[in-house]
Amino acid sequence: MNDAIEFVYTSKEVSVSVGIATSTLRTWCLKLEANGYILKRSDDGKRMFFERDITALRMMKELLDKKHPIEYAVDQITSRFNVMTHSVANNDAVTTVEKTPFLERFPNAIELNEFVNQIRTAVKEEVHQEVATALEEQNKRFDEHIDRRDRQIMEVLRELQEDRKKKWWKKLF
Known part of the structure; x- marks a missing residue:
């Protein structure tokens, strides 16, 4: 179990960090969610971003910067980030963050x-x-x-x- 505290970021903070417009971030999030990637939401329905989400979005930006189609980038991100256990699959190993209520x-x-x-x-x-x-x-x-x-x-x-x-x-x- 990982006892470290995770920080939650807003859409504005993530868009600045990744280097994209907030409207682009919204579009990417909709496509990722449609493909099964789960972004947590606050009580008032706003998306909450964690470090793993920012990492995924940065990877998506890299793929799109290399002129890959957005569907390909979305598939790559959802396959690399195991949604059920919130783990990130690296080339060498898998780092898992255990989900507990x-x-x-x-x-x-x-x-x-x-x-x-x-x-x-x-x-x-x-x-x-x-x-x-x-x-x-x-x-x-x-x-x-x-x-x-x-x-x-x-x-x-x-x-x-x-x-x-x-x-x-x-x-x-």
Whole structure:
């Protein structure tokens, strides 16, 4: 069993890596899939490419660059890459990546998923509480600022009224 983590690549990354347009990649993928080559897809239906897929597409590009017909290239790729075991047939040996179900490789995956969901819920609640506390503190500061401003305005108004009273008395005497 191969415990190495495989990276998943997007169509854009693969097209840049192989040196072809994304529309060409899409066409090649359709032809390969029609001939039995399995490309894995994400939950939303997008193709997911692994290293073996990139290797296959590079070989296909080499064959097409040598002016072979696309049907020939597709047949060569599907015959070289054993779809059932995801192995790559080399001239000297066959390197096999053993396929095992996810739950066999990670028996505690369901429990781990539940634990992760519990952590997410706890974090959301904590963030919500912190935001609510921060908003309350901000409202307090605003209220204090408004009270201070109101007191200052009242002081200025009183001073103005006193000045008017003094001027009125001064006019009389």
